[in-house]
Amino acid sequence: MASVEEKGVDDGYTKDGTVDLRGNPVxxxxxxxxTACSFVxxxxxxxxxxxxxxxxxxxxxxxxxxxxxxxxxANNVTNWVGTIWMTPILxxxxxxxFLGRYWTFLIACAIYLSxxxxxxxxxxxxxxxxxxxxxxxxxxxxxxxxxxxxxxxGALYTLAIGTGGTKPNISTIGADQFDEHDxxxxxxxxxxxxxxxxxIFFGTLFANTVLVYIQDNVGWTLGYGxxxxxxxxxxxxxLAGTPFYRHKKPSGSPFTRMARVIVAALRKWxxxxxxDPKELYELDLDEYAKNGKYRxxxxxxxxxxxxxxxxxxxxxxxxxxxxxxIEETKQMLKMLPILVAxxxxxxxxAQINTLFVKQGTxxxxxxxxxxxxxxxxxGFVTISLLVSVAxxxxxxxxxxxxxxxxxxxxxxxxxxGIGTALHIVIMVVASLTEKYRLxxxxxxxxxxxxxxxxxxxxxxxxxxxxxxTADAFLEVAKxxxxxxxxxxxxxxxxxxxxxxxxxxxxxxxxxxxxxxSRITKRNGHRGWILNNxxxxxxxxxxxxxxxxxxxxFIFFLVVSRFYVYKAEVxxxxxxxxxxxxxxTKHKVNxxxxxxx
Numbered sequence: 001m002a003s004v005e006e007k008g009v010d011d012g013y014t015k016d017g018t019v020d021l022r023g024n025p026v027x028x029x030x031x032x033x034x035t036a037c038s039f040v041x042x043x044x045x046x047x048x049x050x051x052x053x054x055x056x057x058x059x060x061x062x063x064x065x066x067x068x069x070x071x072x073x074a075n076n077v078t079n080w081v082g083t084i085w086m087t088p089i090l091x092x093x094x095x096x097x098f099l100g101r102y103w104t105f106l107i108a109c110a111i112y113l114s115x116x117x118x119x120x121x122x123x124x125x126x127x128x129x130x131x132x133x134x135x136x137x138x139x140x141x142x143x144x145x146x147x148x149x150x151x152x153x154g155a156l157y158t159l160a161i162g163t164g165g166t167k168p169n170i171s172t173i174g175a176d177q178f179d180e181h182d183x184x185x186x187x188x189x190x191x192x193x194x195x196x197x198x199x200i201f202f203g204t205l206f207a208n209t210v211l212v213y214i215q216d217n218v219g220w221t222l223g224y225g226x227x228x229x230x231x232x233x234x235x236x237x238x239l240a241g242t243p244f245y246r247h248k249k250p251s252g253s254p255f256t257r258m259a260r261v262i263v264a265a266l267r268k269w270x271x272x273x274x275x276d277p278k279e280l281y282e283l284d285l286d287e288y289a290k291n292g293k294y295r296x297x298x299x300x301x302x303x304x305x306x307x308x309x310x311x312x313x314x315x316x317x318x319x320x321x322x323x324x325x326i327e328e329t330k331q332m333l334k335m336l337p338i339l340v341a342x343x344x345x346x347x348x349x350a351q352i353n354t355l356f357v358k359q360g361t362x363x364x365x366x367x368x369x370x371x372x373x374x375x376x377x378x379g380f381v382t383i384s385l386l387v388s389v390a391x392x393x394x395x396x397x398x399x400x401x402x403x404x405x406x407x408x409x410x411x412x413x414x415x416x417g418i419g420t421a422l423h424i425v426i427m428v429v430a431s432l433t434e435k436y437r438l439x440x441x442x443x444x445x446x447x448x449x450x451x452x453x454x455x456x457x458x459x460x461x462x463x464x465x466x467x468x469t470a471d472a473f474l475e476v477a478k479x480x481x482x483x484x485x486x487x488x489x490x491x492x493x494x495x496x497x498x499x500x501x502x503x504x505x506x507x508x509x510x511x512x513x514x515x516x517s518r519i520t521k522r523n524g525h526r527g528w529i530l531n532n533x534x535x536x537x538x539x540x541x542x543x544x545x546x547x548x549x550x551x552x553f554i555f556f557l558v559v560s561r562f563y564v565y566k567a568e569v570x571x572x573x574x575x576x577x578x579x580x581x582x583x584t585k586h587k588v589n590x591x592x593x594x595x596x
Contacts, residue, residue, distance in 0.1 A: 015181035017293070017488075018246035021102065032177040032246040033185065037192065039241025040174040041199040046234030047170075048203030050116060051163070053211040053227030054156075055081060057375040059354050060361070061123075061220065065130055066149070067141040070531045071517050074354040078506040078513075080156050081350065085503030087164025092492035094165065097253035101169040101176070101492060102245065108165020109235045115159030116228040122152045123220040168496040170238075171196060175483060175491070176248050187407070191393060196479075198389045201382045203230075208379035216373040251293065251489035254332075261321045261329040264308035268319070273306045280309035282323040294488050296327040301564055305330055328487040331566050332494070335485055337559035338413070339497055344552035345423045345474055346505020347512065348545060351430075352378055352467060354509070355529075355538060356460065359434065362441075362450075362533050363457040372457055377464050384468025385475075392472060412481040413560040419474025420556050424549040426470060430463040431542035441534040450532040485566055516541060 013025045020026050055077070062073035095104040122128045128151050133141035144152075174196060178189035207227065215223030274280065277298035288295040298306065308321040353375070360374025397409035404410060441453045479498045486494020513529060520537075521527035528537040 014179045014246060016176075016179045018176060018179070018248055021242075021245075021247060023249065026246055028179060028182060028185070031244055032179070034177075034188065036177040036241055036244040036246065037174050039237055039244065040170060040177070041196065043234045043238040044170060044196070044200040045203040046230045046237065047166070048200045049207045049211070050203075050227035050231035050234070051084075052204045052207035052378075053230070054116075054119065054159070054224065055084075055353055056208050056378050057212045057215050057223070057357075057373070059357050060216075060375065063358075065123075065220070066144050066152075067130065067133065070358060070533070071513055071529055074358070074513055075510040076153075077354050078350050078509040080153075080160065081353070082503045082506030082510070083157065083160045084163050085167075085499045085501075085506065087160055087503075088168035088496040088499040089164075089493075091165035092168040092496035093253065093255060095169050095172075095492045096250055096490060097256075098250055100247060100250045101173050102247055104165050105169040105173065105238075106235075108162050108169075109238075110162075112159055112162025112166060113228070113231055113235065115155050115157075115162055116224075116231050118151070118158060119155035120221065120224045120228050122148075122155050123224050128152070167499055168492050171479065172483065172492050172495050173245065177246055195389075195393070198386055198393075201386055205379050205382040205386075208382060209376050212373040212375040216375075217371070248491070254328075254490040254493045257321075257325050258329045258332060260317050261305060261308045261326050264319050264321050265305050268307040268310055268312065271307050271310050271312060273303060273310060277306070277323065279311075280306060280323050280326075281311055281320050282309070288324070294324070296324045296487070297567065298323045299327060299330065299564075299567065302330045302333065305333075328490060331485060331487050332490060334563065335482060335494075335497060338416075338481070338556075338563060339501055341420070341552060341556040341559055342416075342474070342478060342501040343504050343508060344548050345420055345470070346502045347509045348423050348426060348505075348549065349467070349471075349475075349502065350506045350509035351545075352381060352464070355541075356430075356463065358533060359437070359460060359538065360457050362453050363437070363455050363459070364452060365457045374457065377457065377460055380461055380464040381468040381471065384465045385471045386468075388469045388472030389476060411565075412477045412484065413563060415473050415477035416481065417553075417556060417560060419470045419472075419477065420549075420553050422466060422470035422473065424546055424553060426463055426466045427542050427546035427549055429466060431539045431546060433459055433463060434542055435539040438534070438537075438539060447534045448532075450534050453534065487566075516544070 012027050012029060014028050014032065018026055018032065020031065026032070058080070059073050059077045062068045062076055063070070066073075068076065091104060091108060095101045098104075099107070128148055130144040130148055131142045175189065175192060178185040178192060180186050180189065211223055211226060214226065280298060282295070285295055298309075305326050309323050309326050311320065314320060356377070357374045360377055365372040365374065392409075400409040401407060408415075437453055437455060437459065440455055441447050444454055446453060478501070479495070482494045482497040483491060486497075517527055517529045520529075520540075526535060528541050530536045
């Protein structure tokens with residue numbers, strides 16, 4: 001058998017620092033790739049079924065069972081969903097700094113499952129459910145007790161803490177299964193995020209159709225029990241793939257490293273930065289290579305941060321940082337304007353499971369003998385996204401890359417820009433549709449009594465379908481952008497950026513809804529958002545959103561115009577690291593042979 005030295009540098013081992021659970025280097029042929037990703041993707045199908053099985057119809061449970069008003073129920077949904085998407089920052093921190101992605105993910109799964117189980121009990125046990133009311137929209141329905149609210153919302157937020165550890169790590173674990181230093185695997189990685197989104201939305205589609213129908217027509221116990229069982233199955237599937245996974249070692253707290261750079265730069269405010277970046281403090285190349293890390297060369301962007309690397313005599317990490325630490329911080333800071341530009345589109349996404357669903361309750365939902373659940377229209381977002389992603393990946397990219405010479409067809413910010421522009425169209429369409437719905441309500445005299453408007457629920461389809469198309473551009477590109485542009489040692493934190501924007505968007509939705517509702521009721525006016533949607537003016541509210549999106553699109557064009565993509569890891573760094581790995585493995589093999 002040929003020795004490691006005889007095989008040369010390309011000895012079949014991964015070159016991106018991935019290891020097995022015991023910290024040993026892994027063979028590319030034995031671990032990772034699409035084999036490992038299949039377990040991750042199947043997990044996500046079931047997990048999405050669990051999450052959207054709760055969130056899609058939550059606004060109706062709050063209004064019909066807990067008897068909350070339109071604004072309060074919508075805000076409770078968006079505050080909870082906002083928390084769901086903000087906690088990944090904590091999960092990413094724990095994974096990158098201490099436990100690694102795999103163990104952080106498993107611990108979070110246990111918390112997630114316990115929250116789902118408690119939530120199922122909250123809608124099943126008689127003493128934990130609010131009293132039944134024959135007319136759930138009546139103002140005099142008995143309210144839920146403090147205990148009932150505490151158990152229900154306690155379960156929701158326990159679930160939210162669990163998702164904080166699963167969301168930023170599961171997609172990153174999937175991406176880690178491809179070695180960027182292998183040309184074939186690098187090509188597969190380009191398609192991973194498209195097919196990742198394509199696969200997980202099968203679970204979403206099931207939740208938005210089958211589960212919401214069960215909740216509306218069979219009962220909430222089964223409607224919540226099924227996604228809980230689905231989550232348990234998904235965790236078992238993920239565990240079954242453990243022998244095939246590649247892992248990245250935790251590299252220390254990214255927040256601490258970033259804080260050190262910022263503090264050091266501020267403390268040396270008046271210190272001039274040398275013209276030659278080689279005069280800045282940095283470790284030898286082999287120090288990084290032997291520890292499985294990457295050294296990053298100095299760049300000209302955010303030059304003020306380079307002050308942290310100026311040698312002044314002090315070696316305290318809060319006074320002197322390496323060029324690599326400085327550049328890592330720069331990369332994370334440079335993405336912040338792009339992050340801010342995604343807040344408004346994320347606010348629009350929050351409307352799918354709140355106001356869009358409430359609109360559906362006012363329309364004719366019967367097709368023959370079948371009564372369509374309003375939340376099931378979110379399934380058309382999923383279908384539209386699936387179709388759009390497939391067309392984009394299989395037809396648009398191969399066609400356009402012939403002209404652009406970009407393996408992705410267009411770059412990530414261009415793809416995000418298309419999605420951002422589509423959100424303007426979505427809210428214009430939603431406003432015009434709502435204006436028509438209100439005119440029909442007036443013509444048929446169902447404004448004051450809040451009766452059913454004699455229009456098919458399918459008039460709402462355009463805004464749902466367009467939302468899925470926009471997601472195929474913005475949401476898929478957003479996940480890939482923040483993962484791709486994050487430093488190698490901060491990938492989980494980078495992934496959490498794409499989730500943070502959804503969290504902020506949901507909280508922003510709560511703020512806007514509350515304030516617009518309050519402001520428009522002044523001076524004797526009825527207001528834009530009332531419990532009776534037929535007497536409301538959601539058309540004005542959606543028009544307001546269209547203006548916000550237009551302004552945000554201009555902001556996005558400006559910040560994306562000045563964004564500079566991070567440089568690739570230098571070839572010399574990769575070669576040196578490979579040589580050190582070969583030497584290490586040869587030494588290990590020699591020791592094992594001598595023991596035998």
